[in-house]
Amino acid sequence: MEPSADIKRLPAPARWSIPGIGLLKGMVVTAQNMIQSYYRKERMTTVQYPEERAPISPNFRNFPFLCYDGEDPKAGLRCTACTICETECPPQCIYIVLERDANGKSLKRPKVFDIDVSVCMNCGICAEVCPFDSIYMDGEYELSKQDRFNGLLFHLDRLAKSADYHMKLRPKEAGEVAARRKVEVDKKRAVQAAKDAKAQTDKDMAKPEPTTKGEPA
Amino acid sequence: MTALLILSPLILLAALGAVWLARPVHAALLLALTLVLTAVYYLAIGADFIGLVQLMVYVGAVAMLIVFSLLITRSGDEAEEIARRPLVMVVGLACTLPVLLVLLHSISRAGNLPPGAAESPAFSLAQLGTALFTTHAPAVLTVAVLLTAVMIGAALFARGAHASSVHRDASCVTEFSSAPRHASCLTESTRKPPTPNDS
């Protein structure tokens, strides 16, 4: 084997330049970087984390939370304790107990709603399957705790967050939900109003009935 | 005198260890220690220049060369086995004995030196340099020619090895681009049979 056989010569550079000029150009670039970093704000993109935070993306999805309307987390809770999310949850980290009144009749709200976020794998299936727009994925990321058993078992009071919070977190999605819910509520209200009206008319109809009945009497 | 009394047993022990220890790396490191202690002895008796040169040339270059060749050759028990063969021991003794005899002879002659000759004469570095390049110039030039010839020879040797490279040892090739030119790799590669795909 010839020594030159395995040393392949690449085509020479097109133009002969002063040797070392490339090195100097590189050094000028780094020097510019350094000097400009002191007075050009747009160069320094680092966010000083504990003091300031970069805004999270609306697409960021972390552990679930429960959404409630209005001011009171207990009364406005959208959750009806239907346990669909509990059944669907792959790692089974959700635990729901339905609240019943003294007679054992369902009150359609959870007495206990626990999510063990140390088990949760952020899959978002609970949020997808929820038919009541109640459970959503959160944007919270500072969740480290000293106590990894009880500290990471979130109860209802920790999980419940207002619809305003959802709106702030993901305006587009929350807006759509709010609009849909408004339509539904309006429809329900209309239905209710119609029912009420019907009942009223029924009542009105029923009222004269005895009189009519009574009239012939 | 105190320096000699303290250092000579240490030098002897280190040298014996360098000869006796089976693992080549230990032997090489003890050899380096022997050279360092000799340099320290030179420094202790006031021969600063020769002591520092001993450190720079022998520890910095010669010991490093040995160590480096140990690094890139195969480590294993082979050297250990060879060192234990009786023939090797006999040859080693046959080489050592004449040197020892010459040394003893010269030491015995040194006892007959006139008094005062043993005292180191005060000389400056400039005097040493002048002496080296005037009175001892032939010796210096001879050594220079010899070293140049050795260097050219080594280069030619390595070049020839590169041209007729039959097999490349993986441990060398992965680390050095000029590995086949290295003499120790040559010994490695010639020891192995050529593989069929090499022409």
Next chain:
Amino acid sequence: MSLLDMSSGGPSLWAPEWLPRLPQRLVEMLLQYFGAPEWLVTTAGWITAAATVVGVFLGGFALLSLVERKTLARVQNRLGPNRAGWFGILQPVADGIKMLTKEDIVPAKAEWLLHLAAPILIVMPSILALGVIPYGREWTPVPLELGLLFFFSVGAFTELAVFMAGWASGSKFPMLGAMRAISQMVSYELPLIITTVGVVMITGSLALSDIVEHQVGFHLGFIPKWNIFTPWGFSAGIVFYIASIAEANRCPFDLPEGESEIVAGHMTEYSGFKYALFFMGEYLGLFAISGLGITLFLGGWQAPLPGLGFVPSWIWFFAKLVVVIMSYLWIRATFPRVRIDQLMRFAWLCMLPMALLTIPAAGIWVFTANPDGSHGILGWLTTVPLLLIPWIIITIIFNRRISPATRSYTFADS
């Protein structure tokens, strides 16, 4: 030796020029006051003088580790360490505490004695080498007649220590790192030492203080008579500078560490304070080699312009040291790591010939000097082409790009 002797003789003890030697004098005076024997006074003075140098450079090491990170961060448009203390000024302390409290791990396959000796042996030569450098007009810790030779002699231990670290760890990456380190150090030590020969020829002495004294004065009233401002000195200075980067294992010649390739080279199996010692040895070696470069080529402790002599000389030395070290940082921030074949090619085909050429150039420079020591046009006319033409030839050769040789990997192919 006492205060009165010093003040009656040369400059006052309290003059800024004497400031770095103040601790030594104070210790000696104190011991004399208590009537200590002469040998004790001298020994304690030596120890204090050594402690001053070590203290100054350990402080410099701590500061440099912070400044380096801050500078690199700024080049990359980051802020760098800014949490520990004001602008991160306590970061070296935090690092030190972390290093000291870490577990000291010795691998099971390691040879513990060599494994232990290597970090000690790597710090020792750097500190010894720092001892012979003249930092100021009155401040040479150990004024040796053979200072330059001593510097390179103790430098020999660094390679030995790297080998011991790499081999005694009993692991593959340290071994590879040691192989790289030794081949690199051996290759670059040659041009490094050969470039100093020219300086020794011009000065006629191996004492570093003599070399500085030889560079006293100014050409035309404002250009300092530093060796770097002569043709051979310029060439030798550049070769020395590049070789010193390689000797200090700094980027772009940081192949021995090569953290993206071989973990940390010969330091892979070290943790805790032993690792810190390697780090320290590297930085102290950087200080030592820069200090030597300043002494040999940049006029040592001398002021760069006439009329600035009122500033204490050691301040000039440390100012030059800061400039040289910042240039190292700049280079580290700019260039990527070279390949091992590029490194070797550069060492043997470019550095060594250029280093060798400085010797005849320096010789011609000596012989073309006027009787009063000044240099006429003849010296320039002979030495400049002698250095420039080979330099152009070498750069033309280096402009031809060469791809690495194709390899066959025996075990991978079969």
